[in-house]
Amino acid sequence: MRKLHKVEAGQMMNTRWIMLGVLVAFCGCGKGSGPQPAMTPPVETVEATPERTIEITTKVMDYQGIQMLVDSYRGKVVVVDYWSTDCPPCIKELPGLVEVHNEFSGNDVKCITVSLDYIGLADEGPETYKDKVMPFLLHVGATFDNIIAADDSETMLKKLELAAPPAVMVYGRDGKLAKRFDNEEAASEEEGFTYAKDIKPLVKQLVEAK
Template identity: 30%
Template structure:
């Protein structure tokens, strides 16, 4: 083999190794979140934007902030008793929290009903929602800070307090597609 042929073979081998390395690195890049069923409405955040630092009122009447959930992934659902799509998805949110709720994940309901707990608590009880409590944002300050376009709107907040994405409208939150999406974010956080 001539010297020129030997150099050409080395260049080809080097190019092949470089291509293999790049392909391997591309395969290691973070995959897109799984979005099927109702989860096609989920819009991942394009940037790491922190969740707003606006207080809302716990079911016990105490002011709290989303910062108090740091360290866990939180599904924050804004709803109201007068919103039919909100009411439709409440049972699935309760089932999701019953199945996946843990020290690492929690569903947080935030009602924007003006009467706060005196309005939403009897309503949830009448619906049979017994294992998922709500909080109140009676003046919709937190809802506006999130720039939510309407109700229901649900945000997925990572353990670091950044918004991972949102879904506008109702969804079957206890579906396999929703659980897969949430597992994607809880395992990659």
């Protein structure tokens, strides 16, 4: 796969997602769910006007660097989505973050994705996972901060006190965590968090509470 930094939207490949052949537990990925199918999504076309350019970038940061990035946006509402490409619930919900970004397109909200794909192999640094995460970021049009965790996924999950992604952290203007969303205690798919039902209303509330 060729590296993609700045891509003219009209040149993207028009493909569709391949449905997973293995049912994965809706409430998370990794622990307790058995072997996970690899999931490398293709690039989707983003309809564009002649003057429109889609620019997607990624940065590698460790846990501390991610917290510093969040703190640098103090005074704004910050939404951080922890995800991985082999997590179907993550893939299902992460486009909602793009909707939040588009709906609150001013300077009031900052959106961040953090990929937990890096598993810590000595011969594969976190930067090598760029080609794995970039197609999906292009697919959804994630034109904001996209981070690949420099800490391996197991270390990140321990620091986040999370069994498995997805998880979304929403911070208020004061820089403090307003609420954490995950599916740790969800007993059914209906009980899992969604951007429409849970996150958007909270973001709207925090934005209006100036």
